[in-house]
Amino acid sequence: MKQFIGKRAIASAVSLVGLVILVFxxxxxxxxxxxLYLPIDASQEMRDQFRELNGFNDPLxxxxxxxxxxxxxxxxxQSIREARPAIDVVLQGFSWTLSLAAITMTLVTIAAIVxxxxxxxNVGGVFDRITTFFSLIGASAPDFWIAIVAIVIFAVNLHxxxxxxxxxxxxxxxxxxxxxxxxxGLILQVVRGSMITALSSAYVKTAKAKGVRSRPIIxxxxxxxxxxxxxxxxxxxxxxxxxxxxxxxxxxxxxxxGKLMIDSILQRDFAVVLAAIMVSALAIFIMNLLIxxxxxxxxxxxxx
Amino acid sequence: MADHLLEVRDLxxxxxxxxxxxxxxxxxxxxxxxxxxxxxxxxxGSGKSVSASAVMNLIDMPPGKIxxxxxxxxxxxxxxxxxxxxxxxNGKRIAMIFQDPLAHLNPVYTVGWQIAEIMTTHGTPxxxxxxxxxxxxxxxxxxxxxxxxxxxxxxxxxxxRQRLMIAxxxxxxxxxxxxxxxxxxxxxxxxxxxLALMEELQHETGMGLLLITHDLGVVAEIADRxxxxxxxxxxxxxxxxxxxxxxxxxxxxxxxDAAPGKGAMPEERDRSAQPLLKVENLQLSYGAFKALKGxxxxxxxxxxxxxxxxxGSGKSTLARAILRLEEPDGGRxxxxxxxxxxxxxxxxYGLRRDIQxxxxxxxxxxxxxxxVFQLISEAWVIHPDILPKREWKExxxxxxxxxxxxxxxxxxxxxxxxxxxRQRIAIARALAMEPxxxxxxxxxxxxxxxxxxxxxxxxxxLRREFDLSYLFIAHDLPVVxxxxxxxxxxxxxxxxxxxxxxxxFENPAQPYTRALLAAxxxxxxxxxxxRRAERKEALPA
Numbered sequence: 057m058k059q060f061i062g063k064r065a066i067a068s069a070v071s072l073v074g075l076v077i078l079v080f081x082x083x084x085x086x087x088x089x090x091x092l093y094l095p096i097d098a099s100q101e102m103r104d105q106f107r108e109l110n111g112f113n114d115p116l117x118x119x120x121x122x123x124x125x126x127x128x129x130x131x132x133x134q135s136i137r138e139a140r141p142a143i144d145v146v147l148q149g150f151s152w153t154l155s156l157a158a159i160t161m162t163l164v165t166i167a168a169i170v171x172x173x174x175x176x177x178n179v180g181g182v183f184d185r186i187t188t189f190f191s192l193i194g195a196s197a198p199d200f201w202i203a204i205v206a207i208v209i210f211a212v213n214l215h216x217x218x219x220x221x222x223x224x225x226x227x228x229x230x231x232x233x234x235x236x237x238x239x240x241g242l243i244l245q246v247v248r249g250s251m252i253t254a255l256s257s258a259y260v261k262t263a264k265a266k267g268v269r270s271r272p273i274i275x276x277x278x279x280x281x282x283x284x285x286x287x288x289x290x291x292x293x294x295x296x297x298x299x300x301x302x303x304x305x306x307x308x309x310x311x312x313x314g315k316l317m318i319d320s321i322l323q324r325d326f327a328v329v330l331a332a333i334m335v336s337a338l339a340i341f342i343m344n345l346l347i348x349x350x351x352x353x354x355x356x357x358x359x360x
Numbered sequence: 361m362a363d364h365l366l367e368v369r370d371l372x373x374x375x376x377x378x379x380x381x382x383x384x385x386x387x388x389x390x391x392x393x394x395x396x397x398x399x400x401x402x403x404x405g406s407g408k409s410v411s412a413s414a415v416m417n418l419i420d421m422p423p424g425k426i427x428x429x430x431x432x433x434x435x436x437x438x439x440x441x442x443x444x445x446x447x448x449x450n451g452k453r454i455a456m457i458f459q460d461p462l463a464h465l466n467p468v469y470t471v472g473w474q475i476a477e478i479m480t481t482h483g484t485p486x487x488x489x490x491x492x493x494x495x496x497x498x499x500x501x502x503x504x505x506x507x508x509x510x511x512x513x514x515x516x517x518x519x520x521r522q523r524l525m526i527a528x529x530x531x532x533x534x535x536x537x538x539x540x541x542x543x544x545x546x547x548x549x550x551x552x553x554x555l556a557l558m559e560e561l562q563h564e565t566g567m568g569l570l571l572i573t574h575d576l577g578v579v580a581e582i583a584d585r586x587x588x589x590x591x592x593x594x595x596x597x598x599x600x601x602x603x604x605x606x607x608x609x610x611x612x613x614x615x616x617d618a619a620p621g622k623g624a625m626p627e628e629r630d631r632s633a634q635p636l637l638k639v640e641n642l643q644l645s646y647g648a649f650k651a652l653k654g655x656x657x658x659x660x661x662x663x664x665x666x667x668x669x670x671x672g673s674g675k676s677t678l679a680r681a682i683l684r685l686e687e688p689d690g691g692r693x694x695x696x697x698x699x700x701x702x703x704x705x706x707x708x709y710g711l712r713r714d715i716q717x718x719x720x721x722x723x724x725x726x727x728x729x730x731x732v733f734q735l736i737s738e739a740w741v742i743h744p745d746i747l748p749k750r751e752w753k754e755x756x757x758x759x760x761x762x763x764x765x766x767x768x769x770x771x772x773x774x775x776x777x778x779x780x781x782r783q784r785i786a787i788a789r790a791l792a793m794e795p796x797x798x799x800x801x802x803x804x805x806x807x808x809x810x811x812x813x814x815x816x817x818x819x820x821x822l823r824r825e826f827d828l829s830y831l832f833i834a835h836d837l838p839v840v841x842x843x844x845x846x847x848x849x850x851x852x853x854x855x856x857x858x859x860x861x862x863x864x865f866e867n868p869a870q871p872y873t874r875a876l877l878a879a880x881x882x883x884x885x886x887x888x889x890x891r892r893a894e895r896k897e898a899l900p901a
Contacts, residue, residue, distance in 0.1 A: 258463035265416050266478040266528070267451035280468045355468055356512040 060360035061345065068341040072334065079333055080120055080326075088112060089324035093136060110136065123330075132334075133327030137320070142327035146313065146335050152222070153305070153312035154339075157297040159228065160235045165290055168240055172247025173274050173282070176255055187244065194241025203234045203307045220309035231308045235301055239293035246289045247282065254282035283354055291347040295340050363435035364391035365568050366454070366536055368411050371429030376422060384410045385592045387428070392536065397562065397569040399583035399600065401576070401615075403808040404779070407592040408572050412538045416456055417446045452482045455529035459541035461521035465513035471497075472509030475528045482532055489531075496527040500557060518671070519550035523557065530561055537562075540572045547670035547835060552879040552895065555582050574808060576619045577838075577881025580604065580888035588612050601885040618813040619883040621838025625861045626845055629663060634697070636661045636797060636829050637682070642691035642701070644681045651677040653853040654691065659797065662823065664830040666840040666861075668876070669850035675833045678850070679799045682831070683715060684708065695797075713743050716790035720802035722782035726774040732760070732785055733770040739792040746794065759788040763818060780811035787818065791826075799831045804839060816843050837880040841865055849873050 090106050107113050111122065126133060132143040175184040210230065211219040218227050254260065255278045263277045302314035309315075313332055320328040352358045368390050375382045385407040392398045402408035413419050415431055415438070431438040433453065438446060455478075458464045466474060472493050479489035490509075497505035500523040502516075513521060522542060529537055539558065543551035559582060562569050571583060579586050579600055586603050588596040588611065595609040607613045635658035644652040652674045659665045667675045681688040684700060693700040695711060703711070719725040726735055736759060737752045747755055757767035763784040774782055783803065790798050800819070804812045816839065822828055834840050840847060840861070847864040849857040849872065857870045868874045878895045882888050 258458065258460065259466040261418060262456075262458065262464045262525075262528075263466070264418055265450055265456040266481060267447050267449070268477065268481050269447065272481075277466055281466070357467060357514050 057360050060348075064345060064348075065341075068337075072337050072341075075333060075337060076330060077120075079330055080123065081116065083321075083324070083326050083329055084116055084119070086321075086324060089136060089326070092323055132331040135320075135325055135328045137323050137325045137328070142325075142331040143335075145328050146316065146331040149311060149313040149316035149332070150335050150339070152310065153298060153301065153314065156228075156231060156235065156301065156305075156310070156312060157294055160232050160297060161239070161290065161294045163232070164236055164239045164243060164293070168243040168247050169279070169283075169286070172244045173251050173279060175244075176248045176251030176278075176282075177270070177274050179252055184248075188248070191241040191244040191248075194237045195245060196241070197237055199234055199238060200303045200307065202237060203230070203304055206230050206234060207307070220307070222310065227308075231301075231304055231310050234304050234308075235297060239290075239296075243286065243289055243293065247286050250282040250285045251278055254278040257281070280354055284351065287347055287350050287354070291343055295343055298339050298343065299336050363432065365393050365434065366415065366570075367391040367430075367432040368415070369430045369432065371411055371414060371431065372427045373407075373410050373414060373419065374425050374427055376425065383592055384424075385589075388589075388592075388594055390587050390594070390597070392568040392570055394535070394568055395562065395566045396584045397559075397571060397582055399571045399573055399579045399586045400589060401573060401579055401586050402589035403574055403615075403810065405591075406589040408574075408589045409540055410592075412456070412540060412570060412572055415454060415538065416450055417443070448482070451478045451534070452532045453534055454536040454538065455532070455534040456538040456540065457522070457525040457529050457542050459544045461518070461525045462513060464525065465521060467513055470510050470512060471516075471524050475524070475531055478528055478531045492531065493527070496531055497524075499530075500524070500527045502527075518546055519554060522546065522550075522554050526554070526557060526561070530565070533565055534567060536568045536570065538570045538572070541574070542571070543578065544573075544575070548837065548881070549670065549875060549879040551578075551881070552581075558582070575881065576604070576616065576809070576883035577888070580883055580885040581881050581892070588615070604883065604885055614810060616883065618810040619838070620809075620813065620816070620836070620842050621882060622842070625841065625865065628860050628862075629660060629845060631658070631660050631663075633660065635659060635694075636663075636696065637831075638692075638694040638697075639682065640692040640694070642678070642681050642693055643689045644677055644686055645689050651853050652681055652688070655850075655855050656691075657848055657855065657858055659829050659831060661796070661829055662827045663846065664823065664832055664844045665846045665848060666832040666834060666844035667848045667850060668834060668837060668840055670835065670876075672852075673850040674853040675850050676801055677853075679717065679801055679831065679833055683712070683717060683799065713739070713746070713793040714795050715797045715799065716793050716795040717799045717801065718783070718786050718790050718803040720805055722779065722786045722806075723774070725786055726782060726789075728774055731771055731773055732756070735774075735785065736760075736770075736789050736792050739789065743793065746792075755792070756788075759791055760785075762791065762822070763788045764814070778811075780807050780815060783807060783811075783815055784818065787815075787822075791822065794826075795828070797829045797831065799833070801833045802835065803832075805834065805836060812839065819843070837865075837877065838882070849876065 090103055090112065094102060094106055111119055123133065132141065134140070135142045135145045138145055171187055175187045178184055207219050207230065210217045217229050218224070221227055255274065260273060260277055263273050268277070301312065302318055304310070305312040305315040306318060313336060317329065317332050320332065348360070352360060368388060371388045372386050373384045375384055388411050390398065390400070390411070400408045410419070414426060419426070426439060433449065438449070465471070472490065475493040475496060476486070476489040479492060480486055484492070494505055494509055497508050502508045502520060502523055513524070516524065537558070542558070543554050546554060555578065558569060571578065573579060583600040586597065586600045587594050588603065588609065590611045596603060596607065596612045603612065604616060607616055637659040639658070640656050641654045642652060643650070643654050655678055657665065667678060669675050677686065680686045682693050682700065688701050691701065695715070700708065700711065733756050736756045740747045740752060756770050760767055760769055765781060765784055774785065777785065804815050807815060819830065820843065823830065832840065832844055844861050847859065847861055848855050849864065849870065851872050857864060857868065857873045864873060865877065868877055878891060882891060
């Protein structure tokens with residue numbers, strides 16, 4: 057087990073190094089941020105000073121060497137935009153996104169598993185048909201459209217919920233609801249399919265012959281077996297939100313890492329972009345590890 | 361008239377499918393009393409399992425529908441009971457075990473939990489259920505029952521898993537045990553042990569035992585009465601010995617005639633010529649595990665050499681090592697004097713067409729997306745020198761006729777055939793290469809008895825026509841007795857005995873061979889009764 061985690065960590069570290077190199081040089085290709093930060097009428101002297109201060113005058117390879125050396129001391133550099141350590145900016149945004157992802161995915165998982173399992177128990181029944189219909193709509197709905205329509209209806213017309221920002225629990229309702237729809241539709245379909253297979257299996261036949269009641273047949277015998285493919289999709293969807301629910305965060309003015317990354321790229325705030333990429337890469341690595349561990353926990357045949 | 365323990369009266373079940381209505385059983389009547397063993401005998405598709413599934417309320421409705429009849433438990437019609445009443449009977453009064461216990465045990469829960477579950481479901485407190493589960497594991501003879509409680513199904517062998525299923529079924533001391541092909545996938549010695557265990561438990565508890573099987577040998581071993589089914593109807597019933605000695609219905613006669621093990625054993629051939637295949641000290645390991653510990657034998661041209669042994673004995677590994685589907689670690693396999701083991705890739709490629717293989721499961725060994733024509737002619741795509749392309753169509757037709765199919769079938773796909781027909785296609789595909797040696801790895805094991813007899817007759821006919829040799833890997837001794845010239849007995853990766861069929865079957869030299877022969881089941885209940893007596897001496901409990 058320890059060996060497995062170690063191997064995974066090394067493999068992930070290698071890809072992270074590649075990613076950092078790639079992003080460092082690619083982002084420098086977008087040009088010099090000086091003009092974005094200084095007023096149009098700034099003097100040449102001021103411009104030179106800004107470049108000197110931020111090290112943009114040195115050759116790229118020297119800039120990269122300095123960046124790596126700083127990184128070794130866990131210094132991710134300064135955010136030009138906010139004039140404070142880039143890592144602080146990123147962690148602040150990440151904590152918002154992490155909360156958003158955790159709340160959304162918890163709701164999605166519970167709802168999809170319960171509804172999908174019940175639909176699978178009576179395939180072709182009324183309940184099954186209704187859930188299939190709505191889950192297909194959910195899985196294929198464009199989130200930017202839903203987000204805007206939801207704002208128009210619930211915030212602008214009905215005045216029930218705030219349009220954007222954070223502050224009260226009400227501010228969370230629309231972003232969570234919009235982010236919920238697509239993963240819910242998708243995971244519901246996977247749960248349903250996987251549970252249909254599990255519930256038609258030979259061990260469920262044995263359970264029926266033992267006289268086991270319907271509910272434990274579904275949620276004890278079927279579900280634990282049916283969860284294996286579901287976990288992969290849950291992890292994938294959660295990673296999608298963690299990586300930045302860019303559209304939803306932007307529309308709702310939600311200060312998460314997705315919005316932060318877009319803003320930093322537009323403003324060429326290189327240190328923040330790089331720190332954000334490293335933090336989300338680490339989050340996704342941990343996430344994948346958790347999925348693998350969940351696999352082993354659910355299925356005794358899987359051992360690392 | 362006193363009620364029977366369980367009685368099925370005039371039961372008819374239909375299945376509504378896209379292809380139309382299938383009448384699975386029609387007007388079936390049978391009954392079971394305390395302490396007796398009733399066997400329902402039939403081939404696949406005969407409907408032999410359907411009435412038992414109806415008893416257990418395991419038929420999915422829809423697509424299934426019970427169109428007529430009653431199922432009386434102590435005189436009360438179960439079909440008129442509520443689902444909840446039926447559920448309370450399942451496991452408590454009537455328990456069931458199945459073929460393939462690995463699939464029928466839940467892979468993600470410990471066996472201790474699964475056995476305890478049947479008792480807690482029916483009201484036993486958790487701690488008591490656990491204690492009883494442990495006692496049951498001891499009773500069915502699992503080694504280290506305390507450790508076994510916490511293990512998962514995949515950590516046991518096939519025979520142990522069936523013991524677990526039996527322990528689970530016996531947990532609530534049911535009045536009736538239904539066993540659906542309980543020993544079909546097991547080795548002969550394990551089969552004998554499992555049947556003996558079921559019989560012992562029946563004596564202890566006085567339960568009625570309903571056994572569903574395709575195997576006349578199992579009927580001869582354990583059944584008091586037998587019901588023979590064909591095409592969804594009961595064609596004959598009576599005492600097991602009586603039905604075997606005096607079958608009245610033509611189908612029963614056909615079934616008994618088809619049962620293997622009655623053929624005349626051939627005389628010793630002249631083996632002085634150069635052998636077609638000479639295997640010397642062939643070895644193969646999987647990591648540290650030595651699957652094959654040095655096997656040596658010869659196959660003469662036109663000879664059938666059978667390899668018998670239990671699962672894990674290395675019989676399939678032997679075949680794979682000869683064909684170099686797995687690389688041997690040492691030894692030689694001389695085909696017409698040339699060593700296959702050290703041969704270069706190019707030469708081996710040329711020689712592979714001389715040695716063909718037919719596998720156990722034709723459903724898996726035939727690509728489902730290829731037509732029969734494509735499947736058979738693929739050989740000529742790979743080896744273009746065998747036959748020019750314009751003759752392919754004609755030759756495929758000839759081969760299909762040769763294996764007992766018709767020319768028109770060339771355009772069909774594998775799923776449009778029955779299991780026996782698919783195996784014929786697999787044989788036609790092997791013949792397309794014009795081989796000298798065909799390796800059959802359990803090639804008839806999955807087939808029904810009457811189909812099995814036909815395929816064996818086909819192989820025998822082809823041998824004479826083309827002077828083929830066979831390496832015939834099988835676990836079923838009666839089939840080997842009918843078909844083979846020589847027998848190799850394998851155990852734990854080694855050949856423990858080799859000789860002509862007559863030597864091995866009539867004068868086995870090794871205790872292991874004797875145990876194997878004693879455990880194999882004869883379709884004749886009288887022979888079987890004698891064998892049981894011998895077995896009790898040979899295998900002391």
